[in-house]
Amino acid sequence: QLPNRRLYGGKELQDETLAGNTLDWYDFEARMYDPLIGRFLTTDPMAENALAWTPYNAMWNNPVKFADPSGTWSFDHIEVKKNENNTYTIVGGEANSDKNIYVVNDEGKYESILGEMLTEYSFHHENGQAVIGAKINLNDYSGISFFNNEIQDIGLMEYMNNAKGGEPLDFKVKDMPEGASKEYQEQYKYRGMPFDGKIASARDIGNYAAGYVAGGHGISWESARFAFDALQTKQDKGVLSTLLFYPFNRIEEGQPTQRAQYKGYKFGEYIYYHQ
Incomplete structure (x- = not known):
């Protein structure tokens, strides 16, 4: 039976000898950790991002709150x-x-x-x-089914006429139970499931679909962003204000929305130019 070499933090123990001494270091991928002195032996590869701290810093000296699984950077995850x-x-x-x-x-x-x-x-x-x-729920494939069956081959106008808030193609609220509390509604919109080889929220998938449709119909990213932000502005400022003053009163969509839209856009753009 082989000995278990993955010990502290699940990291592999390096117990080779060097100059007659046993190392007993842990391999954190980016750098080695010496448990005898409780220190990493080399500087953090991303030390320039935290100049106020020692370059040998790890987990901001608070391993109870922060994690550093790879030895490169500590984060709130x-x-x-x-x-x-x-x-x-x-x-x-x-x-x-x-x-x-x-x-x-x-x-x-x-x-x-x-x-x-x-x-x-x-x-x-x-x-x-x-x-x-x-x-x-890693066994929930409704997002994949939604994209494959309702989005992949959809026309631009059909999508635009059915994908606004609460409409049939607004995936984040699809099949939401009636009478749900406000807190549950918010959690439901962010229900997670497998998608595109990753784990996505329902909101992600709806935004991915919007980006995909734009890219899949040859619309530039700049034009798509202009249209997406116009809809956001209309929802926040109203129809009249948007008609009269857009883009001077432009309200940009948030990062959770934009990041997923761009993912979908790049896939749609690829399909458009390679179909």
Whole structure:
């Protein structure tokens, strides 16, 4: 039986000898960690992003709150807890460059990576805060079915006439239970599922579809953004104000929306130029 080499933090123990001494270091991929002195032995590869801290810093000196799974950067990440029915509930996190979803136990300790989000904002509000309480179900293929059966070959006008808030192609509210509380409605819009090889929220998928339709019909990204922001402005400012003053009163859609739209746009654009 082979000895277990993955010990502290699930990282591999390097117990080779060097100059007659056993190393007993842990391989954090980007740098080595020496548990004897509680220090990384080389500087953080991203130390220039935190000039106020020592380049040997790790987890901002607070490993209880922050994680550094790769040895490159510490972050407030999306955290989920596993439920008895094999779904997952979002319990914490903030938007940043890391797209992994981390499974934590009842004590809040990191256990494993569930998967990667479609975008950095897949399960975040506009302010970057996680949508606490939203559920992720890796056996829910409704998003893939929606895209394949209702979006992939749709005409531009048909989509435009059926995809505004609450309409048949507004996937984030599709099949939402009647009489649901405001909190549940928000969580439902961010229900998670497999999509495009990643884990996406229902809101992601609706925005991905909007971008795909634009790109798939040869519309430039700049023109698509102009139209998307016009709709956002109309919803916030009203029809008359938008007709009279747009784009001078332009209100841009938030990052959670834009990132997913752009993902879909690039796929649609590829199909348009290679069909």
